[in-house]
Amino acid sequence: MLPQLLVNGLIAGSVYALVALGFGLIYSTTRFFHFAHGAVYAAGAYLTYACWLSGLSLYAAIPLAIIGTAILGALLDIGVYRPLRQKGASSLILLLASLGLFTVIQNLISLVFGDDTKTIRGGAVTEGLPIFGARITPIQIAIIIVSALLILLCWVLMKKTKIGKAMRAVANDPELARVIGIESDRVILFTFALGSALAAVAAILISLDTDMTPMMGFYALLMGVVAVIAGGVGSIPGAALGGLLVGMAQHLGVWKIPTQWQDTIVFVILIFFLLFRPQGFLGKAVKKAAV
Amino acid sequence: MATPVLEGKRLRKVFDGVVAVDEVSFSIEARTITAIIGPNGAGKTTLFNLITGFISPDEGAISLKGSALNGTASHRISRMGVGRTFQDLRLLRQVSVVENLLLACPNQKGESFLPALVSREVRAEEASNILAVRGQLDFVGLSTMAGELAGNLSYGQQKLLSLACCLAMKGEVLLLDEPVSGVNPEMAQRILKLLGQLKEQGKTIVFIEHDIEAVRKAAGHVIVMDQGKVISSGLTEAVLSKKEIVEAYLT
């Protein structure tokens, strides 16, 4: 039982880590909670479905969908967030706008595709290979590996590449970044594209394992938010750690607590962190306004 | 020797490993004007925050006329008679000058939930507060701006307003963080003159400033701080003529 729970926790945690990663990167450069990220996530899965439905193989549909989702994220920035930033909107206004965007995108998906479960899984549900007393399917192994790879790649991106350093500069001190010549609007646009692409990957991976519904984005967002808070906003290892924590807490919790309370545990964790350690494990301090 | 109005004993405060206030002791007598000077980062504003209860000291004690202040909530310290202004000029810019001052009036029954709903006295209380507020506006010279939004006032006028709000609380002690910095010399004169008048009325004033001339003109006592410590304190001329002080800060 325990090994299976651990494996399930790891699988779920990997997906949450990817969502948290995208969400956290966007927060650190723009300083607001882009709730619409959940809807962008769902869009990634549904774009894949749409491409696949129109006859393309999954091998073509998936990359197309990822690019499409990245474009969607970028459009949200150009169309809504950037104009708001230019008007000097507070982070609360941006948050409200993102709530509106979330509602619109999620309902568009529901309108076009319907609320029933859709699948892009090729064959029947396989039983899974036995590993260490637990069962894990090839797709689930892929989830863990792809997720870990992407997290690593992002970390390298942030540390070693020019754009990554620019992202960090904008995250740390937007004023200073502008002074040294970094065009923060362009950096932010890139961050939205990257974050949205990561979300699309997470959604597609999950859909290959357990299908898709329009509400999936909402659910992933919740977990992503908790993961980011727990792990520490603005920290890549933090997002990974937070994702893992949320996945594990959810699945290991089942050991002692009835299944239906799985999610409640996660929210209690959220409140706990917000009250006692809002910077999460690895993030920077976020106390109330200084005097 | 009368008991000092405001006294601090061996205060210490550390932030993230940096010692902001280090073994600071001070003693402020009633009806005096004391200036606190020192370079940026010396711990002056931190000291104000400790006295007014916005942060609590790691060690040491603060007392107001003998009763302990540390450990008391900041809003309660304000009510005990210690008013303050802020370096970055806190005010309600989206409401009028009069509204700002009305907020500062102490002991308002109408500020509690039930009385606000049902008490008949609230209206009378408001009326008498409005009268009192007009008096304060006259004192600082802002009567003509009474209905103006605080955000529309000039910087110097906003400084006058924040002083007025501090006064409206009817406290005995006023802690002013940079009351004349950034204003033109005429306005600075005006504000310093007001401080003198307040002292005559029985108030005890402590202000932080960078302008040494202002300190010379207005303050009877000076405390010099640097890197969290009190370097020197005493009568203004005595302190300001000390060689080390002159070298470090006045050249």
Added chain:
Amino acid sequence: MDYLLHILILIAIYTILVVSLDLIAGYTGLLSIAHAAFYGIGAYATALLSLHFQTNFLINMIFGAVGAGVLGVIVAFPSLRIHDDYFVIATFGFQMIVYSVLNNWVDLTRGPLGIPGIPVASLFGFDIDNHWKFLILAVLFAGLSYLFVRKLVNSPYGRVLKAIREDEVFAQSLGKNVNAYKIQVFVIGGALASIAGNLYAHYVTFIDPTSFTILESILVISMVIIGGAGSLKGPVVGAAVLVVLPEALRFVGLPSSVAANLRQIFYGSLLVLMMLYRPQGLMGAYDLRR
């Protein structure tokens, strides 16, 4: 005619929800997306109490308000310690926890099955058993709530709330116990929202957790913001607009699920457009920009 009554009753119930949220978010500046949780507590309190104990809806209202008040203290607590944006997330967390409890504590709430057969509200032996009577009841409560909140926000108490909204450090330095006020507004606002929930339960006679989700919270905050946070009249206009306009879709003859999606797309887009072009809302009071 019955349809018109239905719309008016909904507007009345939402009026209570928006004025109570305006008190918290509009006047005190504490943006909360947990309001549906308080709404739900009021609804479930009356449903369960009437069914198990046959108590009068007014008694249930008191219990519901107390329960909501307790939740209010809990929800307010993080606002005393964490930064604005994170506080919204905390309210989000609380909303999800309360929904979770309503949906999963099946022994108490019957979970997703909901609670059917909620008895008709009865006032001193007089049964509110048709839509006309219910409208009068709803408008009565809506009017009282509006006047109550209006009295409060126009008093010195309200002045302190607005000060907290703009600069809580300044308010604190003027001797106001900011923490106490924050807790109070959540208790008062939450209790009012629970009253709306109570009325809703007796109106629809069947409730289930799906009426009290985060989407409902987002709808109510949208009404407040679109109408004009911090103006009381604005949110009521917002409530009317967001109840009436999507209903127009019914006449176009669309299947109900499509209408539901379109309704949400409508208020989501409106929220985005407002933020872009008129963040102070239709009746523009407080400017949300910093």
